[in-house]
């Protein structure tokens with residue numbers, strides 16, 4: 389128990405107590421500039437004024453219990469005083485008059501403490517994983533059932549490295565139905581709700597009907613991904629009749645069949661989603677006009693890096709300060725960004741050659757012929773090929789927005805630039 393009598397300051401030494409709101413996230417204190425961000429009202433404040441940074445550092449010293457005394461002379465440092473006032477206006481800082489004889493208040497500031505801090509697993513090893521239901525971390529599976537496709541999209545080998553997409557292989561390979569069932573069966577011990585079925589052209593999978601029968605046996609939300617170039621109404625209707633989702637990829641150049649005719653067939657079923665892959669503003673404008681002619685169409689637009697459209701990314705995708713701060717970011721989200729990659733965490737992908745990946749830009753962490761999904765979840769927690777890749781690298785680790793920014797995505801990997809922003813160009 390804390391003896392608060394000892395916290396009564398000598399008479400007259402302090403005029404104010406100063407502290408930060410419990411809702412405030414403080415960026416890395418070892419940098420020359422500081423960002424204070426109110427995670428409830430979205431207000432932020434940046435300062436590189438050294439005396440102010442020292443005050444914030446003092447607040448965080450364990451012996452100060454989250455609050456410090458300010459001497460009357462603080463008001464003479466006009467820049468520091470103005471900075472403090474600015475913080476107070478934004479509900480970031482709190483100034484409290486010292487009442488003589490009363491003990492120093494305490495303000496327990498938020499600290500990162502994820503109950504099941506996954507870093508601990510990697511330090512203490514397998515023993516610590518026993519008793520933790522690590523299969524509960526698995527929330528999504530992508531199963532590539534084949535590599536066959538007769539189309540020749542110029543970016544076939546690029547799309548799936550950036551977003552969920554079909555891709556064809558140099559040789560014809562497919563995953564046996566037995567292995568697909570093994571995966572579905574093992575995933576029933578996890579938190580998996582969504583199963584994405586991808587190829588190649590999945591409509592060419594020789595055991596598609598048997599696979600559809602499995603979707604009745606194992607209850608998940610199944611998403612069947614098909615490029616519009618491979619769309620075939622009869623097969624689509626079979627998938628849709630079993631209440632499965634269909635995700636229709638629209639990549640450029642468009643296929644010979646009209647995208648409008650595919651849209652007409654799919655419209656009205658809210659389990660169908662169009663996934664538009666765009667590389668230019670012209671393609672974006674085309675998609676905007678198309679979706680206007682089909683009110684109610686469900687769709688997502690994904691930018692695709694094609695090796696020559698970095699200007700398109702710089703203009704439309706790279707983050708600005710305003711983008712980062714446009715929505716209020718919760719403390720929970722910021723803490724998660726420090727530990728987990730929200731783009732990758734919880735997802736595994738099985739390829740037709742039976743290899744298992746936590747991300748298709750990362751090395752394989754298993755082989756479904758001999759490794760279970762549990763083995764792979766464990767391997768990923770220990771090896772961290774993707775699930776816990778956070779912004780702890782240059783230049784993000786020198787940036788005040790380090791953990792306000794979204795987790796690193798595939799775009800950083802494919803473009804070969806670790807910060808897709810205009811903040812630290």
Ligand code: SF4
Pocket residue numbers: 537538539540541543544545547554555556587588589615617618
């Ligand atoms: S339709 Fe898909 S798998 Fe076929 S070539 Fe195009 S991107 Fe590759």
Ligand code: SF4
Pocket residue numbers: 707779783784785787788789790791793806807808809810811812
């Ligand atoms: S440098 Fe990194 S952390 Fe900073 S704004 Fe850019 S992407 Fe975000």
